[in-house]
Amino acid sequence: MHTPPNELFDFDTLVDRSGTASFKWDKYDDPAVIPMWLADMDFQSPPAVVDTLHQRVGHGIFGYTAAPTALKAAIADWLAHHYQWRIETEWLVWLPSVVTGLNVTCRAVGRAGDAVMTTVPIYPPFLTAPKFSRRRVVKTPLIRRGDCWAIDLESIKRTLTDRTRLFLHCHPHNPTGRVFTRRELEALAEVLVANNVIICSDEIHCDLVLDADRHHIPTASLSPEIARHTITLMAPSKTFNLPGLGCAFAIIADEGVRRCFKSTMQGIVPEVNLMGLTAALSAYRQGGAWHRALIAYLRGNRDLVRERIDRIPGLEMTGVEATYLAWIDVHRLQLERPGHFFEKAGVGLADGKDFDGQGYVRLNFGCPRSRLTVALDRIENAVKAHRTARRPADSNSLTE
Numbered sequence: 052m053h054t055p056p057n058e059l060f061d062f063d064t065l066v067d068r069s070g071t072a073s074f075k076w077d078k079y080d081d082p083a084v085i086p087m088w089l090a091d092m093d094f095q096s097p098p099a100v101v102d103t104l105h106q107r108v109g110h111g112i113f114g115y116t117a118a119p120t121a122l123k124a125a126i127a128d129w130l131a132h133h134y135q136w137r138i139e140t141e142w143l144v145w146l147p148s149v150v151t152g153l154n155v156t157c158r159a160v161g162r163a164g165d166a167v168m169t170t171v172p173i174y175p176p177f178l179t180a181p182k183f184s185r186r187r188v189v190k191t192p193l194i195r196r197g198d199c200w201a202i203d204l205e206s207i208k209r210t211l212t213d214r215t216r217l218f219l220h221c222h223p224h225n226p227t228g229r230v231f232t233r234r235e236l237e238a239l240a241e242v243l244v245a246n247n248v249i250i251c252s253d254e255i256h257c258d259l260v261l262d263a264d265r266h267h268i269p270t271a272s273l274s275p276e277i278a279r280h281t282i283t284l285m286a287p288s289k290t291f292n293l294p295g296l297g298c299a300f301a302i303i304a305d306e307g308v309r310r311c312f313k314s315t316m317q318g319i320v321p322e323v324n325l326m327g328l329t330a331a332l333s334a335y336r337q338g339g340a341w342h343r344a345l346i347a348y349l350r351g352n353r354d355l356v357r358e359r360i361d362r363i364p365g366l367e368m369t370g371v372e373a374t375y376l377a378w379i380d381v382h383r384l385q386l387e388r389p390g391h392f393f394e395k396a397g398v399g400l401a402d403g404k405d406f407d408g409q410g411y412v413r414l415n416f417g418c419p420r421s422r423l424t425v426a427l428d429r430i431e432n433a434v435k436a437h438r439t440a441r442r443p444a445d446s447n448s449l450t451e
């Protein structure tokens with residue numbers, strides 16, 4: 052594919068993850084199934100991060116920990132450098148995970164029975180967090196326009212009521228891979244702010260923009276007024292492949308909203324663990340070159356997935372502007388359980404129904420290219436066999 056040669060970092064080695072308590076790899080009883088369902092990558096984290104963790108383990112004392120000033124400064128510098136977003140370090144609120152942040156936000160904003168709006172398809176915790184918090188989830192559709200997915204602002208306007216207090220926004224978007232433009236974000240924020248709705252902007256995938264002509268714009272960076280209405284959620288976990296270390300943060304400019312968020316966490320949400328903080332500092336300070344190499348490699352994988360899926364009759368996909376996740380339309384195969392179908396073919400994909408996206412599957416291409424190629428071969432063979440089996444018996448037979 053189009054990845055420039057990279058002597059410094061290795062994304063090609065197949066690292067055995069069996070026996071490492073990997074959620075992703077332990078899911079399937081059959082070890083031959085390639086797991087591509089969960090959003091973590093099969094790459095080792097940046098060597099500098101691994102070295103820093105070794106050194107910290109060597110110290111041998113693992114006491115209670117608080118985020119060091121150096122980490123707050125490193126995050127502020129990263130955001131200023133990559134997104135021209137200048138934050139005050141006191142806006143940071145530490146979280147053990149972004150999903151915790153989604154749930155705290157749902158409890159902190161409004162009251163029981165209020166509506167929390169989001170767009171579908173969507174990363175499943177956006178649908179469960181409102182319910183866990185005794186709020187009603189209200190869904191509006193993302194609409195497919197040509198090669199990408201767009202926010203349906205008219206549907207949002209129609210669906211807003213005075214009980215809508217919160218909008219959960221995923222940006223860049225999981226599962227569609229969209230990077231929303233300034234114009235789209237401004238139009239969305241204008242409507243929400245005018246209706247006094249708080250925006251929770253989950254930007255965990257912000258560092259994974261693959262299209263050279265796309266740029267991530269933090270929602271809260273649009274204007275001071277929008278910042279006052281926004282809770283941003285971020286983490287180093289997707290960017291540097293550290294999700295098992297549990298380090299994330301919210302950025303909340305408005306003091307009142309921040310106070311409410313923190314008081315909702317009190318006594319329930321634990322501090323970020325020592326290894327998460329240690330890894331995060333090293334990643335933001337020393338992970339820049341690795342990150343650039345990762346993006347180049349992921350672009351190559353994304354291009355390979357696109358080229359192969361476009362050649363398979365019955366499958367369709369839209370452009371993946373960001374993330375390492377491809378959202379693939381399998382409606383035309385008329386499968387009852389698409390996830391199950393591909394698992395039987397030896398590839399473990401996430402089933403779209405969990406994202407409110409029936410008839411789609413999500414494929415994680417954050418893995419060595421050789422493994423991706425095998426998975427794509429299996430997908431192609433399974434789809435071809437399925438179509439051949441269905442052809443003579445007319446389309447009544449929907450067997451998997």
Ligand SMILES: Cc1ncc(COP(=O)(O)O)c(C=O)c1O
Nearest residue numbers: 090148149150174225253255299
């Ligand atoms: C949009 C989004 N938010 C949050 C998460 C999970 O973050 P965390 O592991 O920090 O809870 C994911 C993981 O896939 C995600 O895609």
